[in-house]
Amino acid sequence: MKARILETADLLFYQRGIRAVGVDTIAAEIGISKRTLYNHFPSKDELIAAYLAGRFTKAPPSDKPPVEQILGTFDRLERGFASKGFRGCPFVNAVAELGTEDQSVRKIAVAFKESRRLWFRDLLKQLGVADAEGLATQLTLLVDGSIAQDLVRNDPSMARAAKEAAKVLLKNAGVEVSGQESAATATTTNPSSSPRTRGPIRRGGAA
Amino acid sequence: MKARILETADLLFYQRGIRAVGVDTIAAEIGISKRTLYNHFPSKDELIAAYLAGRFTKAPPSDKPPVEQILGTFDRLERGFASKGFRGCPFVNAVAELGTEDQSVRKIAVAFKESRRLWFRDLLKQLGVADAEGLATQLTLLVDGSIAQDLVRNDPSMARAAKEAAKVLLKNAGVEVSGQESAATATTTNPSSSPRTRGPIRRGGAA
DNA sequence: ACTTGATTACACCGATCTGTGTAATTAATG
DNA sequence: CATTAATTACACAGATCGGTGTAATCAAGT
Secondary structure, three states, X not given: OHHHHHHHXXXXXXXXXXXXXXXXXXXHHHOOOHHHHHHHOOOHXXXXXXXXXXXXXXXXXXXXOHHHHHHHHHHHHHHHHXXXXXXXOHHHHHHXXXXXXXXXXXXXXXXXXXXXXXXXXXXXXXXXXXXXXXXXXXXXXXXXXHHHHHHHHOOOHXXXXXXXXXXXXXXXXXXXXXXXXXXXXXXXXXXXXXXXXXXXXXXXXXX | OHHHHHHHHHHHHHHHOXXXXXXXXXXXXXXXXXXXXHHHOOOHHHHHHHHHHHHOOOOOOOXXXXXXXXXXXXXXXXXXXXXXXXXXXXXXXXXXXXXXXXXXXXXHHHHHHHHHHHHHHHHHHHOOOOOHHHHHHHHHHHHHHHHHHHHHHOOOHHHHHHHHHHHHHHHHOOOOOOOOOOOOOOOOOOOOOOOOOOOOOOOOOOO
């Protein structure tokens, strides 16, 4: 039951915004009484915390080459953008919505962003990149930038644009990139041409 | 009076979030009656629209070289981040908060983001960049990425990281960059080292 | 059959929300 | 001074908010 509550809260919070969704709405959506919800979560704040904690997924370990892992991030991002329910990064959205007041929310958001950055950094170190720290930061900028842009534009091609930029940054750092489909910035699309139409249903909102 | 209402709404909406600020709060902050507020704005929605419209500033024309204008964007961004009240991009925040429900909000956000992209694109064309469209998109990713990262991390150095990445992208496109302070990604900082401490008061939140 | 624990329905609290109606007050204009 | 327009105070509407209290019901497990 607790899982069902959390999963419904996740869906509604992410889709409509945290402040926009009341506990009554969540309970009604599941078809349970509000009392039951409060038996599992003592307050909405704790439900919000659990929602964000549940979004804090670790990047799964992979045996693929580091470069493919890094660039694969942008492919997964693009699929995420194209999936139906995508609505940006839940952590960034939460901070944007709840303001700096809620320090706990900001803390978990920082932790998530930093974990992603460290994931990039470690892969870059494996590649022997000199300034792995700095380049990792730059890659997260491309990730979050494409997420923000897709949030407002509904244009999954933003992920491809980010990927092309990432390739350039990697090459510049001396990393050998597959080359194959690169052609520098050539494949990057013009955002005013492609947008709209979302694909499958999915759960969306990795980041 | 209308101006005063709008300016106060701007401050509160941006600082605390749109949903988090009631019309009573705005009126009380100014010291006027709620009735007066509603005499100037027929509904909160219209006040929100006016707030976002007021944030839609045009990038001021400049006679400086295109490269300096482009890179200067990130310097202004960094100053914005360091200013006290900075809380991310008001348009992205509004979309994140109000959801896809409110189509008018999303539309103005798209218009703003696109205007910024076109500003980059035109400068890149002046520089003779082949794929000005694509590179302009990539630059906006760095801008929005650094904004999102600073929003959660409170780390103005994200603007510098974005600037360094932008330099690499520009060089890769054949643009002559000042060189002086570049040194590739070398000056990029590690985010876990620098954060906190905000500067002057300002109005913050360009994007 | 009995107990235990979860869930239910439902009323209710105080607070806050957007928005309105109204009559008095104030300020500027002729 | 008289007219007009803006602003005021204030009560109020209807909705929703997060959260609680309570007694009945339901579903195991032993």
